[in-house]
Amino acid sequence: MQRTLVLLKPDCIQRRLVGTLIQRFEQKGLRLVAMKFLQASRDLAEKHYAVHKGKPFYESLLSFLTSGPTVAIVWEGREAVSVVREMMGKTDGAKSPPGTIRGDYGISVQNNLIHGSDSPENAAAEVSLWFAPADLVCHQPTDAAWIG
């Protein structure tokens, strides 16, 4: 069973798409492990996007992520990292196919609604960046045997 970090970024909150996107992951069969609503500090945003430091869009990306509240979620499930990435679509909403989150709700590159970890290793690091160990709630939903 794998875990992944999802951020519903400030544009998602402003556009009132939080419930819609959570519903898609819930209905897919992923299960909630942790969720919180916060406004990311500059320090947290820098750590989260450290891999992009020095790129032309870095400063703008940090301003965007710190510009308003974010919903941070840990989802768990079989192949959770790649399942979430497939559901998100491509980075650029304009190039994301219909049926994906960015394809259905976005047309921007930067304001692309959602972050999802891109590997199990990065998922583990990102989960511990955004959550304390005590925030992670281990539970076995009663439908687990049916969902897989």
Ligand code: DAT
């Ligand atoms: P993803 O969010 O699909 O994993 P990424 O990790 O390559 O994409 O980039 C992180 C975020 O940075 C991305 O969600 C939006 C922004 N970004 C990436 N490439 C960009 C570009 N060429 N211009 C503006 N923003 C960009």
Ligand code: MG
């Ligand atoms: Mg990325």
